[in-house]
Amino acid sequence: MIKANSTRPVYFEPFDLYLFGEGKHWDLYKLLGAHPCEQDGLKGYRFAVWAPNARAVHLTGEFNNWNHAELPLYPVGSSGIWAAFLPNIKKSQLYKFSITDQAGNVNYKADPYALFAELRPGVSGITWDLDNYKWNDQNWLNQREKNGIQLNKPISIYEVHAGSWRRPKQGLHPFLSFKELAHSLIPYVKDLGFTHIEFLPLAEHPLDQSWGYQTGHYFAPSSRFGTPEDLKEFIDLCHQNELGVLLDWVPAHFPKDSWGLGRFDGTALYEHLDPKKGEHPDWGTYIFNYGRNEVKNFLLSNALYWLKEFHIDGLRIDAVASMLYLDYSRKENEWIPNKYGGRENLEAIDFIRELNTAIHQEHPGAVTMAEESTDWAGVSRPTYTGGLGFTYKWNMGWMHDSLKYMQLDPIYRSHNHNSLTFSMLYAFSENFLLPLSHDEVVHGKGALLSKMPGDIWQKQANLRLLYAYMWAHPGKKLLFMGSELGQWNEWNSEGELDWVLFDFKSHRGFHTLIKDLNAVLRSEPAMYQHDYDWSGFSWMDFSDHNNSIYSFSRNTNNAKPLLWVFNFTPIVRYNYHVNCPHGGRWQEIFNSDHERYDGSNVTNPNPINAFDYYAGHRIALTLPPLGAVCLVPID
Template sequence: MPRKQDEAWFTVPEHTDELLAGRYGDPFSILGRHQAEKVDIIRAFYPDAANVRLIVQRPRSAEIEKSMRAVDDTGMFIGTIPRNARYRFKVTWADAVEEVEDPYSIGPVLDDAELEAFARGAHFHLHCLLGAHARTFDGIDGVLFAVWAPNARRVSVIGDFNIWDGRRHPMRLRHRAGVWELFIPGLHPGERYKYEILSANGEILPQKADPYAAFAERPPATASVVVSPWAYDWHDESWMAARHARHAPEAPISIYELHIPSWRRPGGNCDRVATWDDLERDLIPYVREAGFTHIELLPIMEHPFGGSWGYQPLGLFAPTARHGTPQQFAAFIDACHQAEIGVILDWVPAHFPNDVHGLAQFDGTALFEHMDPREGLHEDWNTLIYNFGRHEVRAFLISSAVMWLEQFHIDGLRVDAVASMLYRDYSRAEGQWVPNIHGGRENLEAVGFIRELNDTVRRVRPDVMVIAEESTAWPGVTQPTADGGLGFAYKWNMGWMHDTLHFMERDPLWRGYHLSEILFGTHYGFSERFVLSISHDEVTHGKGSLLARMPGDEWQRHAGLRSYLAFMWTHPGKKLIFMGCEIAQDGEWEHGGEIPWHSLENPLKAGTLRLVSDLNHTLRRTPALHERDADPRGFQWVVGDDVANIVFAWVRYAQDGPPVVVVWNTTPVIRQGYRVGVPEGGFWREIMNTDAAIYGGSNVGNGGGVSAERSAAHGHPWSLDLVLPPMALLILSPVRTEV
């Protein structure tokens, strides 16, 4: 005789009404499997389902189906099964029937030790712990979702799979770390999703994208996207093996900075952007022929507003969908490495935009940012500042850096807006900032974060470069953290850029009164390891193009630009220019357009491109031009006080090889019989002349070289009697006879 069911099994627990209304934060206490005497009670929530049945597995016979009892019209269904039996649901909808596994039958998934490390700020692979990951548990395929929202009352995963209904998939809170998790069986890569969060005060927040997502929809859409587990088959072993030497202070480094959307538009259509495949086909050969050692990409982390150029990112773990998939991005990096081109990414840990689907007030509180706007708001950019004093925020940011370096083999990160991080009063008036605990203006928490970042990177990938965009006189930016420094590999030399461009903007007639603008850079040029940078910031915001800042007629402006670029390439420090500078672009950079490639029909433009290519190849093969970039013994002024002629000359020394002498005539006047002291005798070959006809110049020069005379000059026992071309720079090197 069948056993009568206990009606108590079909009563609903306390808080069920809150759960059904989407206002309860502990769904596992109600849904899923619950023991009762010799049976297990199964509760499920399927609003709008016609009925739900249990499919119960039996150890020695076929599966059976059991009906579940509907609790009025609430969407709650209750049934019983034998103790510990496996089950799934058959759900009948108005137009379909589906069989699904129960997400609330699966116990806690995330590892306690990892969660504890996250809470301590000691977990730097959060892209593996949090986010959305396709997984298999107990033979069941699905997706594990995990997100940090410690102050939320309830967090749910929403997406197409549950018609974006936050009641259907509430998550489990792992209290120790403030992390919510849920494994949803049956989901696959490609699913769109977000989080619906109920704040502590009972407010349903705007739907939030996943801060840890590995991919997202193409903007302006904002949903996160589940990606397939993947392990790219890399073919860059040779590059990776030699990378440490390629990034050393004595290595030749010249960087081509570019904004991918406006570098080249497919078909010239300004509504289109290049894919990673397009760039592999077009960009890599161009950069290789131009001789650059690295490219630097303006931020390619997912960002909602293209007009920010990527500098207001929200997806710090996701390459933007504008150009393709993460796998295609990896293939592009691999192809760069096989072509012996390194890849540096601009990376933005200083601030983030306040878009409602992003990090701002993520769980209803200032979670990633500071609550006090005097600490948490960048008024210049209308963005929010990360709370660097919070363990989980530091781990979030450092994990992003580590992910790009490890998963995508990125060769360097250029950290944006470091100065804004270092100072609490950055761009703030008196009374608009909060002093540190000692009453000072230094942001001690940000300093601690930067040092921890660089120490972590050095530990996990010691052969990559972390470069600071830092515009102040903060001491020890590139000194080791153990010595009190910030630990960066290199620092952008913003002062050199400002001073020398001011000099070049002046009429040559008056440059003699401002020689210090050229000379001053060497007074501090060896205090840090510097990158000389002519970046995107110098060709926008009304500044005009680099060419437009040169005075004179068209020929003089191109000659001045050629000589300035050669000055940069022969000055101590690594090199960086922004796209378009290499072809002497006439107009200011416009992120909605593209480089005016058609202008290369002009010989002056084509000549500038050839000059940059020759400068890069000369840099590589001439040790004196790179080996001692960070060593004051590698540089010596020869002429720095010629007010009348406005000529500069200097020597660059190699560690063992021959030196080079550089002579720069900054006026449009030919100088005949100009004597320059040199450190040794013999024939000095003219290895570069920016006035050569192949560059668009007038072809004035010294016939390929000059023999040194035993006539002392400028503190050297030998000297050269030179013809100095107009608005041009010469590079000369002695021809040594092998013994």
């Protein structure tokens, strides 16, 4: 038992406190929180927390039977930080801060900078340390830094919810650990040919059903899956297997849990006091005060923490639109205009730009991705040009238009032909990533396969066609787990994927199709080298709305072009003439109707000669029903 009043004041370097006050201490998580150290010849832990408006702060935990007034922390100058050294504290002990506000009320708060936290329903921090894993991915990191961000490389992302990809067959624990995922998920994703795994948020959270988007502990990997070192080992093994790892990150809002960030020291510390700026009406959560340096520093250091300490290769920023607009999801008189009278959240915009600048400067080659659903200009353009500085922007317009079109009965598609051509009017205005994410297969929306029209065969053919169209279209790719199985059921976060579908040839066909599409993507430079400019794309014909047929080529300067043709009707088109980039012989290298995908095997098995047609060239093809074909020149 630790005796009363055994905590001791600690010293902080003035420069650390200055950087914190300026909002520019990138390693703030090393200053605040709980860290092992030695003081006065004694080993223990240093505890520090920012609570500038508190009357008093005490440390409480299992080491003193949760006595809330026994172990005081001491003010650190005028910084608003309270800190103390406590000897003889060991690793893996539970703790919280007991904060007394100006009215004398005592609230138990979790450490915002805890490096590890207990499994729900508990919310206490766990004393831990940072430097306890030996990495083996230096070659990967060196190449990432050397190459920088390469927009001309193939990228296809497998999006994963770690808690429901697979579930244990035995035992009481409901989740696979990071160690178990390393032995199953990594080879699975690598075999499919994806370049990256993207996890839904992995920071600790109390509610399973929030999927991690209601973050509780920003610096603590979820104990559902093991220790922080287990996550590091998983990422290390990914890198050794040439797989990048991306992470969803949520700076747009935080929950109102009494033990969390909300009203942390009795005041609106991390959030705005006025609900017109400080609360999300849709989600019932608080909004960060992006204009406060210390709050901004909390978020910036957290983003950099995942990149530095866990070697994450990039962050996908959730709900960016809600950050950009003061009137997001608000009615008239429910929001406060900015100083110019506009609806733009100037503080959030400055924060986003500083975030992207810091990430790209501190970790060259790491990427940031914006889930941004509006037409905000310059999301993926450099900050020095007035852009927000993201590497990629999710193309929500492409996703909505494509799914809306695919859900139509083919008889009506001819009247909605521009739903698929429209994306090419803006395809190169941003560095777009094409997502078919978790948001499209949950909350009653149904699985992708169940959205498709027609009988079972047509549904399956339609989905294969959608995947082919997605991979052929300019932009990087993201597919949510289970979509490669052709699931009938929408995603259930409380179960696992429908792995039983592997017993059926048609569903194994979806898996093989995705594998082959990734192989085409990675082996054909025309598919990725010019994803973001017109030189990589040419329409062959977008006018055949009567037959719902589209054709285009993917191009590059130093490799062969690819000709893609799509038939969005269930009718076989024999001897269909389509423009092609040049003459000579062409060979079909992909057909979504192939028997290997459980299609009807309407293919073009032999090389086909293109013929002169006015000032260009044409080729006569057999187009499969609800199918896509890809051809390359062989002469």
